[in-house]
Amino acid sequence: MGRSPLVRLAPRVRDTLSAALMVVLVAGCTGGDGGVRGRPGGAGLGDRLFPRLGNGGYDVRHYSLTLAYDPARRRIDGTAEILARATRGLSAFNLDLHGLAVSAVTVDGARAAANRAGDELTVRPRDDLAGGALFRTVVRYSGMPRALTDADGSREGWLTDDDAGALAVGEPAGSMTWFPGNHHPRDKATYDLVITVPRGVRAISNGVPGPVTTAGGRTTSVWRSPEPMASYLAVLAIGPYTVARTTTMPRAGLPLVTAVAPGAGGERTRRLSARVPEVLAWAERRFGPYPFSAGGAIVVPDGMVGYALETQSRPVFPVAYFTPGTLAHEIAHQWFGNSVTPESWQDIWLNEGFATYAEWLWTEEDGGARVAESFRRAFADRDNWAFPPADPPSAAEISAPPVYGRGAMVLHRLRRAVGDAVFFRLLRGWAAEHRHGNASTDDFTAYAERVAGRKLDAVWDPWLYGSGRPDRAG
Incomplete structure (x- = not known):
């Protein structure tokens, strides 16, 4: 299921001014007679709903995270090693990080200058990075990770419970509460995680489990995610x-x-x-x-x-x-969201509409309500018609009913328009064509029309983009 947006993502005026001043200072330091090729990468990827999430100028290839967590003090000590490729010449670049203190940053083994402004960590390497260059950034950090409160009152990020321990979940931005990175779905990467906790405590994360060793009263676990992952899908559970x-x-x-x-x-x-x-x-x-x-x-x-x-x-x-x-x-x-990840948060119905329709399919095959009945119930629910699923009006609505229920209705109407054989071939083909990548709503509609062999405006116009509910379910 999807998550609602963060109140704290709206930057305070003070943070905005600090970030702007920092960019000016960095730009000024890299000009002049030095023959500098790069420019600052910039904060944010321009996502319409979350403009401050992610960062420009580079593409992360791999995260190696080495963490130690003390449940008694609720303190984390971490080292993040980030392998990335510069997409253009860079004199500076940003990482998203919430709340934790940074003690040192290196780029390709050389000490780098680093400044904080809100959730932005701006790194200036000793030497400019050439476009296309692979570079390795190491950030050492520590502190007490915090939860973030979303606009709907729900919580994400680093969550704690007296009995269950700690749980890190990250949609849409909570992963920046426990490691620095390029925290936008568009920048997927592979991950290695090494986590050390007191003996008797377990640490569970994504991917393939590796060795577990215990020494000196502490247990170290290794987890490897060899397929690309958007950072909001990272998880870490620590407890008994x-x-x-x-x-x-x-x-x-x-x-x-x-x-x-x-x-x-x-x-x-x-x-x-x-x-x-x-x-x-x-x-x-x-x-x-x-x-x-x-x-x-x-x-x-x-x-x-x-x-x-x-x-x-x-x-x-x-x-x-x-x-x-x-x-x-x-x-x-x-398949839908994790392997095929949305190009932007506006495209989140490609996650939730597909997963909701899968839930309808499973329920029918498991002996519950038929898909047609699930569709009729969704059609009758007025909450599903607040806005078109492909166009959430604000960050506050990325987990609202139209993204789920109306998104699933789009798929059912598509199924009725093209027939079962084409529809289920289309689902499998969509997952295969964009496996481990990103895709947008426009990508999906174009793909569906290519597989169907015809235009499908009769589906898209009223069900995906229409401003109101059709007169009847059809």
Whole structure:
């Protein structure tokens, strides 16, 4: 499920002025007679809904995060090693980081100047970076990670619970509460995470589990995400979890890791955890080969987080949301949202509309309501008609009902227009064509018309872009 936006993303005037002054100072320092080729990369990627998220001038290839967490003090000490390629000549570049103190920054082994303004960390390398150059940035940082409060009152970022420990979730911007980076969905990268915690505490993250070693009263775990991941899909759960590991379908040898926090167990959780391989296999039949090297789930108490989230390869579920339908929804996101990631936050219906429709499909095949009935219920819900799903009016609405319910209705109307054979071929083809990449609404409509062999304005105009509800469901 998607998350709502951050109140704190709107920069204060003081931070805005500081950031602007910093850019002027950096630009001034790189001019003159030095023959400088670069210019500052800039803060923000120009996303219409979240203009300050992400940063310009470079593309991250890989994050290596080495962390130590002390649950008693709720303190993190981290080193982030970021391998990136400059997309143009750079005299400076920005990283997104919320709240934590930075003690040192190097670029290609040389000490770099670094300045903070709000959630922007501006780094000026000793020497300009040439366009196309690979460069390695190392940031050492520490402090007490914080939660962020979204516009709808929900919380993301670094969340804590006296019994369950700590949980880091990041849609749309919470990942910057625990590591610096280019925190926009457009800049996907691979990840390695090494996390050290006190003995008796478990640390669970995305991807493939690596070695676990214990020495001196501390346990170190390694996690590897070899497929590209948007930073908002990164997860880290730290606490006295019960962890089950197995290998199973849909692909022989696929490691499944399911972690259950104290207070989140019970027979219902055990029964549904056992269905994870079944739902993965079902989704693979519907949507094509599973796109990642591992799977599983993380189940937490209801008071820790108020929503389920499709964190890559290992979705997070509060107990109240750990249901068969929501499990199918979050697993479908592994194809739609995680592997095929939106080009901008405006395109989030490509995540949520697709996952909601997958939930309708699963419910029907699991003996529940038929898809046609789910469509009729969505059509009758006035909340689904507040705005077109492809055009959320503000950051506050990226998790509003039209993104989910009306987004799913678009797909059902598309299915009726082109027929089942073309529609399900289209779903599989869309996931394959943009596997591990980014795509926009325009990309999808063009792709659908190419597969269908005709224009589909009769679907797009009223259902995807229309300002009001059609007279009838059709």
